[in-house]
Every structure is written in C-alpha cells, then in structure tokens.
Amino acid sequence: MNVTQDLDIITLILHASIVVKVVMLLLLLVSFMSWMFIFQKWFSIRRADRQTDDFEKEFWSGKDMSSLYQGAVNNRHSIGSMERIFEAGFREFSKLRSQKGTHQTEASDMVDGARRAMRATFQREMDFLERHLSFLASTGSVSPYVGLFGTVWGIMHAFRSLANVQQATLAQVAPGIAEALVATAIGLFAAIPAVVAYNRYSHDIDRLANRFESFMEEFSNILHRQAVR
Template identity: 45%
Template sequence: MDPSVITSGAAAVSHDLSVWGLFMAADVVVKAVMLMLFVASIWCWAVIFEKIVKLRRLNAQAADFEESFWSGGSLEKLYEDVGKQPSDPMAATFAAGMREWRHASERAMGSAGIKAGLQQRVERVMAVTIGREMARAERYMSFLATVGSTAPFIGLFGTVWGIMSSFTSIAASNNTSLAVVAPGIAEALFATALGLVAAIPAVVAYNKFSTDLGRYADRLDAFSSEFSSILSRYLEERA
C-alpha cells in the first residue's frame, strides 16, 4: 500500500472534526469571524427573550388600563391613580393628555379658538408620548435587523478566507488527497453555518416583533383618538 495514503488516512482520523476542534484548528481570521458570530447569536437570543417578555407585559398592562379607563369612573381619579410618571405606555399617553388638559382647560373655557387650540395641543402631546414610548419598546430592533442581514455575509467571508488558507496549505504540501483537503474546508464551512445560526433567528424574530409592535402602536393610536374624542365632547358640552 502507498505510504502516503496511510499517512493521510491517519491524519484524517486524528483530526478533530467536533465543533470545538474545528474552531481550534481554524485560521486566526476565521476564529475572529466565528467568535463575532457566536457573540452576535447570543445577543440576538437575549434580545428575543427580552422582547417576548416585554410585549407580553405591555399588552397585559394595556388591557388592565383599558379596563380601568372604560369602567365609567372619573378620569381625574384615574389620572391621580396613574401618577405623574407611569411605566405603561398607554397610561403614559393618557397621563400626558390629562396633564395638558388640566393645565390649559381653565383658560380655554372662554374662547372657541382657545378650545380648538387646546384640543390640538392635547393630541400633539399624546402623539409625542406615543412616539417616545414606541422608541423605547423598539430598542435593539435595529440590531436584530443588522444581524439578520449581515451575519450570512460575515460567515461567508470566514468561509472564503478559510478555503483560501486551505488551498494555500495544499499547494505547499503538494498533497491533494481528500483526507487532507476535507478538514480545512470543514473548518471554513463552519463559519458559514454560524452565520446562518445567527441570522435565521434574528430575521424571524425581527419580522415577528415588527408585526407585534405595529399592532401595539395601532392600539395606542386608537386609544389616543378615543380619548381625544371624549375630551372634544366634553368641551362641546361646556361651550
């Protein structure tokens, strides 16, 4: 039997093809790519779990507040219960509108023009509050989008670099046996696999959370419009 075949076969057997072995045997640049993708994947999952918990909490708090709001009780009493700095975005929207209403309603009673201005100010304050609260709720969404769009290409870069290094080593050793080529290519392809592992959950989560946050924003806008209509009817009654 050809001694070179025996040698190459022994090298293939002794080569560690486990995940850790592929990482340790990879080129420095490929290792850096793998570490980057691994950290990005861990961070993505942290963001995903945070968003799941946050959206559940926001929807539960919104349901509780809507129940209190439509219970028929006094809006002034509800405002006092909510407090000046509520943590719930819907309650914060209500508090911002009520705060503007209480500050300007007394001066608005004597003039129709002032009343119209009051209505616009209340709506504008609530719109600003909704925008600020949604910006907080959407935190790290851009990170998910970035990882989802760039991770496959970063992994592909690691793969291309690893294959180039493997071919360079093959040319230097003058041995084109599959047993010699396969480990280096496996190390390189592992970078692409990590890129997909990071990107796929990020893309799925981004699409899911974008839809859920859009629905929540519509819920806040609907509440703002309903509350504005209530204040408008109250102004007309006091005209």
C-alpha cells in the same frame, strides 16, 4: 491513506486560522447579544400588551377620568405606554382648560393641544418599544455574510495547502473546508433567530401602535365632548 482526522467540533474550531477564529468569536458575541435582546423584547412586549389590556379595560369601564389621571401620576414608573399617552393628553387638556378663564380658548384648540402632547408621548413610547429591534434586523441580515467571509477565508487557506503537493487529494482540503464551514454555521445560528424574532416583534409592535393610535383618536373625541360641555 486512512483518515485519522477527527471531526470533533472543538478540534475544528481550534484548528481554524486566526481570521476565522476572530469571525467565529464575533459571531458568537453577536448571537449572544441578539438572543439577549430577543428575550428582553419578548418580556417587554408581553408586558406592554398586558398593561395596555389592563388600562383599556379600566378606561372603558366608565371610571372617572381625573381619578385615572391621579392613579397614573402616582405610579408613573410602572405604568404602560397607553396610560402614559392618556396621562400626557389629560395633563395638557387640564392645563389648557384651567387657562380658559384668562384666554379665550376654543374647544378644538384644547383638543389639538392634548393631541399634540399625546402624539409626542406616543412617539417616545414607540421609540422605547422599538429599541434594539434594529440590532436584531442587522444581525439577521449581516451575520450570514460575516460567516460567509470567515468560510471563504478558511477555504482560501485550505486551498493554499494544496499548492505544495503534486497529487491533490480530498483529505488535504476537507478538514480545512470543514473548519471554515463552522463559521457559516455560526453565522446562520445567529441570523435565523434574529430574523424570526425581528419579524415577530415588529408585527407585535405595529399592532400595539395601531391600538395606541385608535385610543388617541377616541380619547380626543371624549376630550372634545368635555371641552364643548
């Protein structure tokens, strides 16, 4: 018996059963989306990093805070997360300070209010930065199983063809198994980059969050000093 089966990937995919085809299509879609999010997150995290660097430099260069605030308010669509946090905190602080005349407001109350505002903005910014990361996580954990399902289904299909023959040869099941294994391969293709990217990005975002939190602490200290003065 000579083997005329061509192991071309296209013929393998075309010969697969409908369930396996659907699984492969699904995995291809998921893979595409996950790669899209990988690139998106890559750009957005890099930009957030750069903006945070720029703002920290600007902030600690001893510039006047109200001019910083004005700058942040003027182009609030293009500013980074840390600047937003600063803006929210400073706005709340100035509001509370302007009320100082009418109600007796303690310095610690003003700082607490500013801190609450900053925390709220921080949460929102974190939510923005972590958007789509959960998709990467679930792609990484689920798509191998989906691929495995396609493979198992394909192998079941391949073995069914053995039922009708008396002499079972490898040549009868091998093409079916090869077809089925393509599903696992695609699943892994989708999962591996997603897992790597998820780990990398969640680490990056953690670091950014740490920077934001320490900035919040330091900024509260500065505000407290101003309030007492």
